[in-house]
Structures are given as structure tokens and as C-alpha cells.
Amino acid sequence: MNPSGNFNLSESVSVNPIGGTATSRTPPPHVPLMFLFSSIIFFGVGGIVTFFYASFLIHDPTDDKSVADVHLYLLGFITMGILGALHQFSPVITLEKLYSIKLAYFTYGLYIIGIILLPLGLILGSEALTAFGGASLGTSIVTVIVNLSRPLLKGKKSVSRLGLRISITYLLITACFGVTFASTHNSFSPPTHLVLAHASFGLIGWAGISYIAVSERLWPMFLLSHVNQAKYGKLAIYFVAIGELILAVGLIISNELIAVAGGLVIGLGILSHLASLLNYIKHRHRKLELLHGYIFTSVICLITSAVMGILAVTLNISWSYKEKLSLLTVVFLFGWLATALIGHLHKIIPFIIWGVLRKHGVTKLKNKKPVMFSNLYLANIAKLSLVFVISSFVCFAIGILQGSVDIVKVAGIFIFASALTGFANLSITPIVLFLRNRGSKTTHGFDVSNRLPNVTSVEKI
Amino acid sequence: MKIKFSKRDENEESNSVTGYKSDKEIIRIAKEALSEIIDPELGIDIISLGLVYDIYLESTKVESQKLSETTELETLVVDMTLTTPGCPVSESLPSQARDYLSEILGPQINVKMNIVWDPPWTPEKMDFTIARAMGLL
Numbered sequence: 397m398n399p400s401g402n403f404n405l406s407e408s409v410s411v412n413p414i415g416g417t418a419t420s421r422t423p424p425p426h427v428p429l430m431f432l433f434s435s436i437i438f439f440g441v442g443g444i445v446t447f448f449y450a451s452f453l454i455h456d457p458t459d460d461k462s463v464a465d466v467h468l469y470l471l472g473f474i475t476m477g478i479l480g481a482l483h484q485f486s487p488v489i490t491l492e493k494l495y496s497i498k499l500a501y502f503t504y505g506l507y508i509i510g511i512i513l514l515p516l517g518l519i520l521g522s523e524a525l526t527a528f529g530g531a532s533l534g535t536s537i538v539t540v541i542v543n544l545s546r547p548l549l550k551g552k553k554s555v556s557r558l559g560l561r562i563s564i565t566y567l568l569i570t571a572c573f574g575v576t577f578a579s580t581h582n583s584f585s586p587p588t589h590l591v592l593a594h595a596s597f598g599l600i601g602w603a604g605i606s607y608i609a610v611s612e613r614l615w616p617m618f619l620l621s622h623v624n625q626a627k628y629g630k631l632a633i634y635f636v637a638i639g640e641l642i643l644a645v646g647l648i649i650s651n652e653l654i655a656v657a658g659g660l661v662i663g664l665g666i667l668s669h670l671a672s673l674l675n676y677i678k679h680r681h682r683k684l685e686l687l688h689g690y691i692f693t694s695v696i697c698l699i700t701s702a703v704m705g706i707l708a709v710t711l712n713i714s715w716s717y718k719e720k721l722s723l724l725t726v727v728f729l730f731g732w733l734a735t736a737l738i739g740h741l742h743k744i745i746p747f748i749i750w751g752v753l754r755k756h757g758v759t760k761l762k763n764k765k766p767v768m769f770s771n772l773y774l775a776n777i778a779k780l781s782l783v784f785v786i787s788s789f790v791c792f793a794i795g796i797l798q799g800s801v802d803i804v805k806v807a808g809i810f811i812f813a814s815a816l817t818g819f820a821n822l823s824i825t826p827i828v829l830f831l832r833n834r835g836s837k838t839t840h841g842f843d844v845s846n847r848l849p850n851v852t853s854v855e856k857i
Numbered sequence: 858m859k860i861k862f863s864k865r866d867e868n869e870e871s872n873s874v875t876g877y878k879s880d881k882e883i884i885r886i887a888k889e890a891l892s893e894i895i896d897p898e899l900g901i902d903i904i905s906l907g908l909v910y911d912i913y914l915e916s917t918k919v920e921s922q923k924l925s926e927t928t929e930l931e932t933l934v935v936d937m938t939l940t941t942p943g944c945p946v947s948e949s950l951p952s953q954a955r956d957y958l959s960e961i962l963g964p965q966i967n968v969k970m971n972i973v974w975d976p977p978w979t980p981e982k983m984d985f986t987i988a989r990a991m992g993l994l
Contacts, residue, residue: 613941616941617898617940617941618898620899620940620980622941622977622978622979622980681980681988682899747897747898750897750949751949754949754953766895766897767897768895768897768898768900769897769898
């Protein structure tokens with residue numbers, strides 16, 4: 397790279413054994429893909445667990461079975477999805493490669509073991525499984541922090557890098573709480589305010605800030621919207637980061653006033669995040685499409701979550717209603733991240749797979765048109781996945797408000813359906829394209845048979 | 858189309874190194890080839906998108922110690938940008954362009970892609986007619 401920030405491709409290109417030519421910064425495509433596809437699977441598993449243990453979610457959200465389901469959603473789905481995106485994007489955003497590709501496999505292996513054993517231990521009541529699962533997840537998180545340390549510490553400065561540095565710190569704090577809780581599961585029942593602090597670190601500090609940081613990079617690209625400064629994004633990151641710290645301190649020392657103050661600062665962060673989105677939409681050069689349906693739904697979930705939280709704090713109602721509103725706050729906060737993640741997966745997975753297909757000579761469709769990202773999934777099925785996600789959160793809301801186990805069971809079915817359609821849609825179409833086009837005679841992904849005669853017709857001396 | 862050609866483009870004489878009729882001819886072929894590289898997200902070729910800033914030829918002398926001789930090498934340089942720094946296709950699109958140019962121009966011409974961020978790309982750099990037809994702008 398030269399001093400002006402430009403770089404010469406001939407120096408930075410290396411041959412990637414699986415994904416075709418790529419610069420040496422990005423990991424092989426199967427690294428992010430294994431995280432991303434696994435995250436969709438765990439979303440579906442979470443739906444199944446919701447179906448079977450809906451009564452626990454409604455009547456005792458602190459029961460181990462409810463906790464198992466929550467961890468499947470937040471660790472299995474959200475965190476694994478974000479980790480997949482970070483393995484792909486942090487080297488691209490910061491122009492610094494990961495510390496080690498082998499370490500990424502190690503992270504993935506430990507993470508999978510942990511996210512299977514931890515909920516299983518909680519459901520079966522096995523202290524050993526829970527502790528081992530927690531330790532495995534904790535170690536995995538340490539390895540991912542090491543792996544991302546190079547791009548996040550040495551890489552190019554940006555709003556996204558700032559946000560990811562903060563969110564990774566919160567991930568570490570969340571993991572410390574989690575490992576402590578898991579290792580002392582049967583001997584020590586953590587008080588609710590500490591569990592809430594742990595949850596807020598994970599949901600807001602880690603997942604929330606990560607999403608805000610990554611979206612500041614993805615939205616200008618997907619909306620073709622170029623604004624000079626990501627000032628609202630930067631504000632959002634600072635407000636949410638500071639607010640989360642205040643909220644967590646308030647929760648840890650059981651001081652309601654401090655916790656509410658933290659919530660208000662987070663609220664300012666959310667407003668800044670929404671202002672950033674509006675700014676990008678205002679300056680966009682592309683028509684609104686499927687992804688924006690997902691983003692708008694996620695924004696509605698975020699606003700609903702904030703309203704529920706405000707109502708839970710301000711309304712003078714019975715404790716049981718306060719508990720329901722608090723539960724809805726968390727559910728819709730999860731809805732914000734879940735909907736946004738599924739929407740972005742419909743963008744991220746196709747572009748990674750596109751490179752893999754090119755490597756295998758799949759460059760043209762049946763009609764001889766070049767393969768686009770949008771050809772790698774069926775738009776109608778993606779819309780169906782969105783409808784399933786929306787339906788699941790509507791069912792969650794109604795089920796929790798009415799105390800209806802059956803409606804929450806339906807929410808679980810919708811989540812499973814959304815994961816199933818999403819997984820099938822994002823995987824089957826590329827496989828079909830691959831099988832249809834394999835062995836096509838192309839060079840570097842291009843059919844040069846039509847071009848070469850033109851070139852050879854150029855008069856040579 | 859805002860490609861600024863180098864002064865060497867004015868040279869209409871035959872290029873003894875590449876075997877092509879003229880430098881201008883090489884650049885014309887390169888431009889034509891680049892207009893077949895489609896941005897897989899937007900569905901528009903990189904020339905119409907205004908991602909290619911400059912195409913020019915550079916001569917470099919390569920000394921071989923083994924054969925103790927000096928050979929002249931022609932390099933086609935493409936100054937190219939991307940819609941956004943950190944764009945997901947930032948890895949694949951320039952590689953794709955380079956591979957295709959190498960294929961088209963043959964082994965006698967080396968191809969170098971310079972990824973430049975200054976000046977940054979803006980949607981105004983797009984070919985207006987094509988961008989409108991594609992539902993952009």
C-alpha cells in the first residue's frame with residue numbers, strides 16, 4: 397500500500413485454495429460461511445426449544461430451560477452470525493488480516509462444542525455439561541479476540557473499527573460473567589440483577605454495538621449512499637457504549653436511578669442510530685429492496701423494545717405486568733438483532749458464495765446472463781422468511797401479554813420455519829447453479845472463446 | 858466515460874514489445890474488456906459505473922542475471938476504485954478485471970491494477986443513462 401492509501405493489486409493478490417483469487421487479507425470463504433450457516437441452524441434449534449419449553453418462557457423466564465433457549469438464540473444464532481461477519485469484514489474494513497486462519501477453525505470448533513453442551517447441560521440439569529460448555533465457549537471467545545486483535549488494533553481507523561473494539565470488550569465481559577455462572581451453576585444461583593447485567597452486556601454492549609458498527613459499513617454500500625461523515629453512527633456507538641456501562645453498573649449495585657440513567661443514554665444512542673439510517677436512506681441511489689424490508693422490521697422491533705422498556709419503568713402497574721413488559725423489552729431487542737441479521741445474511745452469504753462459484757467456473761445463468769448476487773437465492777422465499785420472522789415476534793408479543801403457552805409455541809414454529817426457509821434458500825440455489833454449470837469451459841471465470849478471435853484479429857507486426 | 862489516457866496513447870506507431878498495432882489499440886481493447894466486468898451487486902459494468910479512472914501503459918526493463926540480458930516488459934496499468942472502501946467485492950472485482958485483461962491481452966503484456974481511493978467514487982461518476990435504466994440515481 398502506498399502512502400496515499402492506495403494499493404497495488406499485483407502485490408496483494410494471492411491464490412486462495414478454496415475461494416479463488418482473493419487478497420491475502422480475507423480468510424478462505426468457508427471460514428465465514430461455516431459460522432454464518434451454523435448461526436441459521438441454531439436459530440432453528442432455538443425455535444424448536446421454544447416450542448417444547450414455551451411454558452417455562454412464559455411462566456418462569458429464569459428457569460434453566462428458558463436460559464438454555466435464550467443462549468441458543470443469543471450465542472448460537474446472534475453471536476455466531478456476528479462472528480462470521482467479523483471474520484469476513486474486519487480484514488476488509490481495516491486492511492489487516494486475521495491473526496491466524498487455523499485459530500478461526502479452533503474458535504469454531506470450541507464454539508460449536510460449547511453451544512451444544514451449555515444448553516444441553518441446562519436442559520438436562522447436568523452441572524458438568526453446563527460447566528464444560530461454558531468453559532468451551534469462554535475459551536472460544538478468547539481465541540476470537542486474539543484472532544481479531546490484529547485488524548482491530550493495527551487496522552485502518554474508522555467508525556466501524558471503533559465500534560468493534562468496544563463491542564469485543566463487552567463480549568469479553570459477558571463471557572467472564574457467563575463462565576462464572578456456568579462453573580458455579582448448581583452451587584450458586586446468581587441474583588437476578590447480576591443476570592440482567594450479564595444479559596445487557598451481551599445483548600446491548602456486544603451484539604447491539606457490533607451491529608451498529610458493521611451497519612455503518614454495510615448501509616452505504618447496500619444503499620449506494622455516500623455521506624461525508626458517519627457522525628450519527630459515531631454518536632450512536634458512543635452513547636450506547638457509555639449508556640450500557642452506566643446501566644450495567646446500576647444493575648450490579650442494584651441502583652434503579654443509575655440503571656434508568658444508563659437506559660436514557662442508550663436511548664440517545666438508539667436515536668442516533670436511527671438518524672444514521674435515515675441519513676443513509678435520504679442519500680441513497682438505489683431503490684428500496686428486500687434487505688430494507690428486514691431493516692425496517694428490525695427498526696420497528698427496536699422502537700417497540702424501547703417503548704416497552706419505558707412503559708415498564710414509568711407505568712404504575714402491578715409487578716406481573718412490569719415483568720411482562722420487561723420480558724417484551726428483551727424479546728423485541730432480540731427481534732431487532734435477529735431480523736437485521738437474517739436480512740444481512742441474505743446479502744453477505746451470496747457474495748461470499750459468488751466468489752466460490754466463480755472459482756468453479758459458474759459465471760453465467762441459463763440465459764447466458766452473468767451471475768449476480770441476487771441470483772443466488774429466490775427473492776420470494778426470502779420474503780417468506782421475513783414474513784415468518786415478523787409472525788414469530790407478533791406471536792411472542794401476544795403470547796407473553798396473554799400468558800398463552802400455545803401462542804408462544806406458534807412463535808417457535810415460525811422461527812423454525814424462518815430458519816429452515818432461510819437456510820434452504822441460501823444454500824440450495826447456489827448448489828443447483830453449481831451442478832448445472834460444473835465443468836463449463838471457462839478461464840478465470842470468463843468464457844473467452846468469443847473474445848479471443850477479436851483479439852487475434854488485431855494486427856500485429 | 859472519463860478515462861484519461863496517457864501521453865503514450867498518442868503514439869500510433871507499432872509497439873515492438875507487445876506486437877500490437879499501437880498503444881492506443883491495446884488501451885481500446887482493455888477498455889472494451891473492462892466494460893464486460895459486471896459489478897455483481899449492481900448489475901452494471903465497471904466502466905459505466907465510473908470505477909475505472911485511468912488506463913495506461915508503462916515500459917519496464919527487466920534484467921535477467923542468468924541470461925545476463927535485459928528485456929523490455931510492457932505493463933498495462935489500470936487505476937480503479939470501488940464504490941466504498943471495504944466493499945465486499947473489493948477483493949474480487951479487481952482480481953476479476955486483472956485476470957480477464959491478462960487473458961485478453963496475452964502473456965506479452967503484464968497487467969497491474971492500482972486500487973485508488975483519491976478521488977473517492979461518488980454516484981455522480983456513473984454513466985447517467987445506464988444508471989437511470991438500472992433504477993439507480
